Amino acid sequence: MKIDPLHIREKLPEKITLIAVSKNQPDEKIDAALAAGFRQFGENRVQEAQRHWQEKRALYPDLVLHLIGPLQSNKAGDAVALFDVIQTLDRPKIAEALRREMERQGRDLPCFIQVNIGDEPQKAGIAVADLPEFYRYCTETLGLSVVGLMAIPPFDQPATPFFQRMRHLADTLGLTQLSMGMSDDYPEALDCGATHIRIGTALFGQR
């Protein structure tokens, strides 16, 4: 089975983290990606991630699992137990639930704040205007380890201006990590300073 038909991995600078998005993929494709040496994976639902990874975890001690989908506070405990990185910190209630669970489980997971960079009403992410205050709340009040920002730009517009705005927001907060860019727009994201790209279709084929 062919993973990474476009050879994205070979062409990337070493310091870029390529996250293989394994949501909706069958086990044999995940196993093929592991056999090909992939270790950073992204999932957008806690339950599906448990199904994919709970047993495999122990076999791959260097596995890094990123939560890239919206989190409900009643799933925060399961998320903290399974994932290594939370990329979808986007509202106070979730930040508080994560803090509680990390304390309870003795885990301190690096987090990305998800920004609703296109100000789309239906989309997850903190509003751009609320970002500085939310960042301070997460770090200073709750003591969460916020390492960067994450975003999904609007589907129907060129992505570059949104990626540039993300870079600027991260710089303003002194954050060095930026998770942005998917199968259709990762080259533009890299041009704008992405450090983490999240790729599903272009690695695994259609879901």
Ligand SMILES: *Cc1c(COP(=O)(O)O)cnc(C)c1O
């Ligand atoms: C599904 C998903 C991806 C991967 O999308 P592709 O277009 O298949 O590369 C990246 N990020 C998030 C948040 C996703 O939900």
